[in-house]
Amino acid sequence: MKVNNVSFSYDNKPVFEDYSLEIEEGITCLMGASGLGKTTLLKLLGGLLKPDEGTVDIGGRKVSFMFQEDRLLPWLSVRDNVLLVTDREKETDEMLCELGIDGNLRIDELSGGMARRVALARCLMFDSDLLLMDEPFKGMDSELIIRVAGFIRRQNKTAVISTHSLVEAKALDAEVITL
Amino acid sequence: MTSIRENKLLGKVISFAFWMLVWYLCALKVGKELILPSPFAVIDSLGRLIVTSRFWLATATTIFRIITGYMLGIVLAVLLAILTCCSSLADSLLSPLIRIVRATPVASFIILALLWMNRTAVPILMSMLMVIPVVWENIIAQYQATDRNLLEMAKAYQLSGWKKFRYIYVPSAFPGFLAGCVSAMGLAWKSGIAAEVLSQPLRAIGTDLYYAKIYLETPDLFAWTSVVIILSMCIEKIIRKVLFRGKSNEGK
Secondary structure, X not given: OEEEEEEEEEOOEEEEEEEEEEOOOOEEEEEOOOOOOHHHHHHHXXXXXXXXXXXXXXXOOOEEEEOOOOOOOOOOEHHHHHHOOOOOHHHHHHHHHHOOOOOOOEHHHOOHHHHHHHHHHXXXXXXXXXXXXXXXXXXXXXXXXXXXXXXXXXXXXXXXXXXXXXXXXXXXXXXXXXX | OHHHHHHHHHHHHXXXXXXXXXXXXXXXXXXXXXXXXXXXXXXXXXXXXXXXXHHHHHHHHHHHHXXXXXXXXXXXXXHHXXXXXXXXXXXXXXXXXXXXXXXXXXXXXXXHHHHXXXXXXXXXXXXXXXXXXXXXXXXXXXXXXXXXXXXXXXXHOOOOHHHHHHHHHHHHHHHHHHHHHHHHHHHHHHHHHHHHHHHOOOOOHHHHHXXXXXXXXXXXXXHHHHHHHHHHHHHHHHHHHHHHHHHHHHHO
16 A cells, blocks of 8 residues: 655645655554644545545555544444444354443443444454554453454454554554654 | 422422412402403313313314324424435525525414415414424434534445435434424414414314404403413423433433
8 A cells, every 4th residue: 555745734734745655464553643643644545535635545445444433323232333334243243242342232331442342343344455443442451452453364454553552563463654 | 309309399389379379469450350360260261161062172173283283394394304404406495495484474374374275274284384494493403413423434434325314314313303393392382273363263272262352251261271371281291201202211
């Protein structure tokens, strides 16, 4: 995947100017202080933002995006939130079980960490080749992160993950790109 | 919990008794039943009315007319709101029209409707016309306030138009719809009764209100008015219970 000479600004405040980057297959972690553009870069890769100049080439991959906020539908159950993006009911139940969440719970019954896991399940269950994940592992332990990394590799997917934590990057055994 | 409820009830009883006393003292001061009858005269008049079949027929027919207009208004408001949200052309055409309907005095509509249609249908049409803008505006306001983050999520996961409508827009607009339905009920009553007064259909509270006025039966006028108030409050309470039942069950 290539980011070629991209410029992007929010209300004339430049975030990227003539920025280029190449991302290999596998799991890549984007690291850097807050405000350096990790979320913006993920959104550019996912096509949610368009660069002012330059091009973003993700090789026609289908994208699954995990936002920094959980963005779950509060009027649906945990299970229905995941099934909103996939028809694979059995695998959804298995995934939720793997992540330790009761699919019948309502969203307002979840703790912050549990809601994050639901958002993670939704991202992983969406039929895609490329996972773009914005700080996905808040409140999760290393063991779970290693299991998620294993799942991503078994599914032969590429993942770009923004994180502040070197521990997370190590647990994922990921290539690190520092912004 | 019980004592809070008891205190609330006691507060309501005291408030009611206070205003009854004020009314009674005012009636005593005026001293003319024709201008201001006392609460006892009104209760007496109400007692005479409720034992007649005419009272029950008028009440039932008025309730039927107003509820019919109200339901039709809600259905039309929902359909128009969906059209407005789906098409900018429909929005351009409908938005000014509905705002004009909202701003037009109900009396103008009643007089026009009397020229065009059967007098029996006028209260139904008026109730419907007053309900449409309120419910429509509430739905549109909530639709426009739909969480942008959820819409971005829908875009990222390539949700179909139907899924976005069913799982994001409808639940987002639903609280506005419920609030609109509740506040529209009062308007449906006021406009429906006003239409009955002016169109005087056979068997209607509004018609009896009008006759009480022309025959200077002021206690009857007050009695019918109190019937309208009680019915409006009861029906609003029922509607609130029915519409918000699902919501309170969700919380349990």
